[in-house]
Amino acid sequence: MSLTEGAVSAWTRAGRCLMAQPVAVNAAVAVLCYLATIAVPARAAVPCGWPVFVAAAFASLPLVVRHRYPIAVAAVVGAGTVGLAAAGVLMAIPLPYGQVVATYTIASLAASPWRQLSVGATAAGTVIVVFAVLGRGPGSLAMAALPLAVAYALGTGARARRDRVAMLDERARRLAHAEETAAARERERIAREVHDIVAHSVSLMVVQAEAGLVVSTAAGPAARRFDVISTTGREAVAQLDRVLGVLRGDAAARHPQPGLDGLEELMRRARLAGLRAELSCRGRPRPVPTDLATTAYRLVQEAVTNTIRHAGAHELRVLVHWCDDMLRIEVTDDGKGTAADGPLPGHGLVGMRERVRAFDGELRAGRGEGGAGFRVTASLALPRPGVRHD
Numbered sequence: 001m002s003l004t005e006g007a008v009s010a011w012t013r014a015g016r017c018l019m020a021q022p023v024a025v026n027a028a029v030a031v032l033c034y035l036a037t038i039a040v041p042a043r044a045a046v047p048c049g050w051p052v053f054v055a056a057a058f059a060s061l062p063l064v065v066r067h068r069y070p071i072a073v074a075a076v077v078g079a080g081t082v083g084l085a086a087a088g089v090l091m092a093i094p095l096p097y098g099q100v101v102a103t104y105t106i107a108s109l110a111a112s113p114w115r116q117l118s119v120g121a122t123a124a125g126t127v128i129v130v131f132a133v134l135g136r137g138p139g140s141l142a143m144a145a146l147p148l149a150v151a152y153a154l155g156t157g158a159r160a161r162r163d164r165v166a167m168l169d170e171r172a173r174r175l176a177h178a179e180e181t182a183a184a185r186e187r188e189r190i191a192r193e194v195h196d197i198v199a200h201s202v203s204l205m206v207v208q209a210e211a212g213l214v215v216s217t218a219a220g221p222a223a224r225r226f227d228v229i230s231t232t233g234r235e236a237v238a239q240l241d242r243v244l245g246v247l248r249g250d251a252a253a254r255h256p257q258p259g260l261d262g263l264e265e266l267m268r269r270a271r272l273a274g275l276r277a278e279l280s281c282r283g284r285p286r287p288v289p290t291d292l293a294t295t296a297y298r299l300v301q302e303a304v305t306n307t308i309r310h311a312g313a314h315e316l317r318v319l320v321h322w323c324d325d326m327l328r329i330e331v332t333d334d335g336k337g338t339a340a341d342g343p344l345p346g347h348g349l350v351g352m353r354e355r356v357r358a359f360d361g362e363l364r365a366g367r368g369e370g371g372a373g374f375r376v377t378a379s380l381a382l383p384r385p386g387v388r389h390d
């Protein structure tokens with residue numbers, strides 16, 4: 001560290017120590033102003049009776065509480081300064097020390113409009129003291145106003161620096177909050193992705209493994225079902241690697257997310273699991289944002305997974321309905337459903353509702369028509385025409 005850097009560091013530490021003890025610093029400033037005010041007249045053989053000491057006290061000692069009451073302190077100090085002028089000792093003092101400090105404090109700490117009013121009162125008082133009390137001319141007025149103007153300029157600069165620091169601190173706080181919020185949302189998204197991938201793929205693996213055990217005497221079907229297990233397991237591992245790769249920051253892991261064009265593959269897997277699966281589309285398909293397409297895919301994936309795991313169904317139908325401002329997804333089966341309509345337990349449908357809510361949509365899950373089977377319907381708001389999609 002160089003000598004200059006060491007000096008700057010020492011001044012910085014000293015400044016922080018002084019700011020940490022404002023009352024002690026203000027008390028020291030007040031005492032010094034008082035001693036300086038009464039020392040010069042006494043040395044210059046100017047009469048210093050009790051009115052001088054009282055006026056000097058009013059012109060300096062209130063500075064102890066200048067941070068808490070800047071306007072009131074400025075008024076009392078101003079009155080004390082006028083008293084010094086009336087006692088005939090003000091011209092013997094190089095500077096009105098207390099008034100200078102009070103003016104700096106007003107510029108630095110006082111709020112509008114009190115700051116402007118106090119400065120105006122100080123200027124008017126200075127004019128009255130110079131012309132009426134002291135009987136001096138414009139030159140004396142300029143000499144009296146100069147230190148006050150400098151003090152006000154320094155105080156204004158201090159206030160500007162403080163406001164800028166506060167603004168930067170607030171900006172840093174907002175950025176930190178935004179980063180934390182973004183990180184939390186990313187963790188939630190990854191948690192949903194991991195659940196959707198594992199629940200769907202592992203469910204297929206379990207169903208196929210159970211079916212493989214049942215039909216193991218038939219070499220052809222058993223081999224085909226166990227091949228499905230192998231393929232599904234490999235796909236689950238690959239998708240998990242991609243999702244977790246986002247956490248590691250691997251560029252290679254950021255493959256495109258599945259979308260609506262992957263629904264037919266979901267139907268193929270459902271058929272391999274023993275379901276009669278059908279995919280139909282109504283309306284005019286059009287490009288949609290990637291995250292919306294991924295959400296639609298995950299909704300169908302979760303519904304198909306629940307059908308395979310819990311419904312005991314034989315048929316599965318998926319309808320994609322393109323409306324003017326909404327994309328409607330409907331998944332129905334002929335299984336046993338649940339005991340009653342309403343929200344289903346588990347993280348899967350909770351994640352589905354969170355996904356739908358992100359697109360100002362609605363999710364319903366309950367018995368199908370006539371109380372047979374189970375139906376999941378979701379509505380996702382489509383962007384207005386002309387909006388660009390990444």
